[in-house]
Amino acid sequence: MRAVLRGVNRVLIGVVGLLLVVLGGSVLAVGLGVRPPAWWIYGGPHDVLLGVARRTRWRETGWWWPTVIAVLAVLVLLALWWLIAVLRRRRLAEVLVDTGDGEGALLRGRALESVLTDEATRLDGVAYAQATLTGRRGAPKARVRLRMEPDVDPGTALHELITEPLTHARESAGLAALPAEVRLKAVKHRAERVS
Known part of the structure; x- marks a missing residue:
């Protein structure tokens, strides 16, 4: 699901960016004296985008301007939400390790992810693994994806993951708990012709 959202996000950013470049470039070109096509929004450097006739066309209807302002406000809020979602970090940059002296130390999140991975x-039967840390630095959470060989029992693999890598990571970082979300997937082998 995240891959789909990441792809949609990139496509939306690309489309919006391209649209803004085209519109901004056309406004700049018309402002510098390039003659626009007849169907374009405005005709020259001294033309305005919304003339008096367009601005006052709906003046008699009381719903027009409140609707326009509400739609623009919703678009601004959606754009701000999108910007915050894009800028928000998904991964944990550092983990707070309890050193026992009341001070604590910081461990790079990528280092712990690498060791977990x-x-x-x-582990027996694991073809591929990827670990990611999320949450807060004082209370991290792990997301582990495992691609398993077809003949491996998922319950056994999960038990080994919990008792070995996750327990080692929790103990080495001095954490009281390290909740984990584990996703198991089987490796798909292509059929081969036997002669």
């Missing part, structure tokens, strides 16, 4: 990859 390496240990999970070494």
